[in-house]
Amino acid sequence: KGVKVFAPATVANLVCGFDVLGMALHRPQDLMSVRLRDEPGIVIQHTDGYQLPVEPEKNVAGAALLAMLEEVKEPPGFDITIDKRIKPGSGLGSSAASSAGVVVAANHLLGNIFSNEDLVRFAMNGEKVASGVKHADNIAPAIYGGITLIRSIFPLDIVQLSAPPLYVTVVHPQIEVRTSDARQILRKEVKLKDAIRQWGNIAGLVAGFMKNDYSLIGRSLEDVIIEPVRSMLIPGFDEVKKNSKEAGALGGGISGSGPSIFMLSREESTAQQVEYVMTEVYVKLGIDFKTYVTTIS
Ligand code: HSE
Numbered sequence: 001k002g003v004k005v006f007a008p009a010t011v012a013n014l015v016c017g018f019d020v021l022g023m024a025l026h027r028p029q030d031l032m033s034v035r036l037r038d039e040p041g042i043v044i045q046h047t048d049g050y051q052l053p054v055e056p057e058k059n060v061a062g063a064a065l066l067a068m069l070e071e072v073k074e075p076p077g078f079d080i081t082i083d084k085r086i087k088p089g090s091g092l093g094s095s096a097a098s099s100a101g102v103v104v105a106a107n108h109l110l111g112n113i114f115s116n117e118d119l120v121r122f123a124m125n126g127e128k129v130a131s132g133v134k135h136a137d138n139i140a141p142a143i144y145g146g147i148t149l150i151r152s153i154f155p156l157d158i159v160q161l162s163a164p165p166l167y168v169t170v171v172h173p174q175i176e177v178r179t180s181d182a183r184q185i186l187r188k189e190v191k192l193k194d195a196i197r198q199w200g201n202i203a204g205l206v207a208g209f210m211k212n213d214y215s216l217i218g219r220s221l222e223d224v225i226i227e228p229v230r231s232m233l234i235p236g237f238d239e240v241k242k243n244s245k246e247a248g249a250l251g252g253g254i255s256g257s258g259p260s261i262f263m264l265s266r267e268e269s270t271a272q273q274v275e276y277v278m279t280e281v282y283v284k285l286g287i288d289f290k291t292y293v294t295t296i297s
Helices: 060-069 094-109 116-131 139-144 179-184 192-210 214-220 227-233 237-246 268-285
Strands: 002-012 021-037 042-046 077-083 147-153 156-161 167-173 251-254 261-265 289-295
Touching: 002 094, 002 139, 021 094, 021 139, 021 167, 021 192, 021 289, 042 060, 060 077, 060 094, 060 116, 077 094, 094 116, 094 139, 116 139, 116 156, 116 179, 139 147, 139 156, 156 192, 167 268, 192 214, 214 251, 227 251, 237 251, 237 261, 237 268, 261 268, 268 289
Parallel strands: 042 077
Antiparallel strands: 002 021, 021 077, 021 147, 147 156, 167 261, 167 289, 251 261
16 A cells, blocks of 8 residues: 655745744645555655765654654554655755655554644654754645744644735745754844844735735745854845846745755746846856745645
């Protein structure tokens, strides 16, 4: 007995909502196949050529599944095959896709005994393996779909947000930024005036999504705390942002911990124009890159 799942890429933070906001994308997606085994144990195989560990405790999918099986009486064994199309270290939730995909698949094979919230809790163990910290802003949208707010992770409090139709343009400059490094460089303290600006933006963004107010969404896509530090790791960042806005994007910023950059647009034609200006920047810089024009999944 087995099941195949497509696990979506996700954009964490949505600029101002560090560790609390995230959205799922239609592209790219990982493909996973999860099968019950006759014997106990977890056997993991990667068919994507990435040199990722396959020992269950060191593999993000393995760690997520182990956490789940701790709560199952007489757990069965599983064979997991992962075809990763979301590049690790891209800022597009590659580790979350593996962790979320496996727990959704295993839950299905076990007769859907766990809630989505349970699945987020298990999958966060995969994020812990990947970056040393449990955060749910990629996991929750990967499991629930759409845009999610993680109001709290201990205890988990996940809120699904509605949003008007939006096009998402992503550019992934082919350099690797490790989430753990991108977290380490952050300042541990925040000035009150920056905090006020940031929570104004988060509230504005959530209100903009719920009220279908494109202009409010655009105005709220501003990050005065994380982006000024992390953007230094991403060549071409300022130019991509400036040119994309001039091309008509509502706004955007670093996807998760980077190096991918995402921009939101109201029209598909604008999103394609944004792809064009992103391409121009990286061709000029001589840095390999990949782009996606997609929608919220
Ligand atoms: N919120 C996390 C971070 C997401 O920005 O470090 C990592 O993908």
